[in-house]
Amino acid sequence: MTIGGNGVERQPAVYILASWRNGTIYIGVTSDLLPRIIQHRAGSFGGFTKVYDVKRLVWFEMAATMEGAIGREKQLKNWxxxxxxxxxETDNPTWRDLAEDWGFAPLPQPSSRA
Structure with missing residues (x-):
């Protein structure tokens, strides 16, 4: 765990967002997961996650260091x-949005996919 510039503890993490079950997925890394989820949900980042509406937190793993988190992210991206x-699916077989456990509002269900 590291201390940020504002004196608040931060925990590096690798995470996977999805557009829906078995849909588009995104693997990311951050030094502070909760604010990063807020940014993704608000569409603060242009690019991939905004274009493909990838906002559901379906998996995450905390890391001891940022270097460890970056290494794990690179490993997963090569899988x-x-x-x-x-x-x-090992930890989240229903692809539930794990961010709801931290008080985030449920996201709308996707329209039916062909």
Whole structure:
């Protein structure tokens, strides 16, 4: 755990967001997970997650150091998609939005996909 410039403890983490179950996924790394989830949900980041509406936190892993989190992120990004899906489903078989456990409002259900 590290201390940020404002004196608040931060915990590096690797996380996976999804647009919906078995949909588009995004793997990211951050020094502070909760504010990062707020940023993704607000669409503060242009680019991939905003374009593809990838906002559901479906998996995360805390790390002791930022270097460790970055290493794990790189490892996961090199995995086959099937391995990533298995990782998610091992801990979260229903692809529930884990951010709701921290008081985030439920996201709308996606429209039916063909």
């Amino acid at each position: 086959r998609r099937a391995w990533k899906l298995e990782l998610i």
